[in-house]
Amino acid sequence: MMSRRTRAICCAVGLLGLAACLPSTLDAQRAPGLSMPVLSLRAIALDFDAGRNMIYCYYALARTSGPEIHVDSLEVVSSPSECRGVGFGFISRLTDKPMLEAMLRGLITAHPGFRIVSAFYGTESMEINGESFRAARALSVLRPPPITAATFGS
Numbered sequence: 320m321m322s323r324r325t326r327a328i329c330c331a332v333g334l335l336g337l338a339a340c341l342p343s344t345l346d347a348q349r350a351p352g353l354s355m356p357v358l359s360l361r362a363i364a365l366d367f368d369a370g371r372n373m374i375y376c377y378y379a380l381a382r383t384s385g386p387e388i389h390v391d392s393l394e395v396v397s398s399p400s401e402c403r404g405v406g407f408g409f410i411s412r413l414t415d416k417p418m419l420e421a422m423l424r425g426l427i428t429a430h431p432g433f434r435i436v437s438a439f440y441g442t443e444s445m446e447i448n449g450e451s452f453r454a455a456r457a458l459s460v461l462r463p464p465p466i467t468a469a470t471f472g473s
Contacts, residue, residue, distance in 0.1 A: 353377075353435055353459050355390035357447065363455035364442040367410050374409045376402035377435060388435055388461065399430055408437030408457060416440075416458060423460040434462050 355377070366373045375393045388405060399407045407430075413419060419438045427436045437459040445454045 353388050353390060353437065353457075353461070355393070357445075357454065359390070359393055360445075360454040361452055363408075363410070363439050364453040367439060367442050367455060368453060372410045372412075374399065374402075374407055376404045377406045377408065378404040399426075399433075402433075406433040406435030406437070408435075408439055408459070411438040411440045413438075414440050419458050420460070423458060427460050427462055431462075436460050 363373075363375065373395050374397065376396045376399075377388075377390045378392045378394075379388050379390050390405075393404075393408075396402050396407070411419060419440060423436050423438055427433060430436070437457045439455045439457045441456040442453045443456050444451055446452075
């Protein structure tokens with residue numbers, strides 16, 4: 320049974336492909352991905368179901384240098400150029416996953432300052448602690464973290 324603090328994991332990839340946003344607990348051995356609070360996924364699902372086409376700027380304060388990005392908060396922006404966070408996501412009414420993947424790869428290439436770009440293409444029912452609600456489904460592309468040199472010993 321998951322607690323209310325459980326986060327939903329949006330699996331993302333560098334070069335191999337894309338995966339859908341799925342509920343899960345955090346796992347240190349997980350492939351590169353994006354995690355965000357369930358409340359954020361609920362809010363995005365409300366926008367999606369209401370027919371609003373929004374762009375969300377992702378903010379992450381902790382552990383953004385590893386293969387997983389933990390989004391702490393997000394805000395609605397009118398364009399990716401307004402975003403000062405680690406990446407952005409947008410609502411897409413397209414469900415053609417190969418096309419979405421190509422679009423996301425182009426967007427992350429065009430925006431070198433961002434670590435992640437997501438397309439929210441649908442909603443699904445989730446249940447946590449017996450409470451059922453709608454959550455957003457996403458495809459995401461991650462930019463690998465920069466490689467840094469380390470000096471060992473003296």
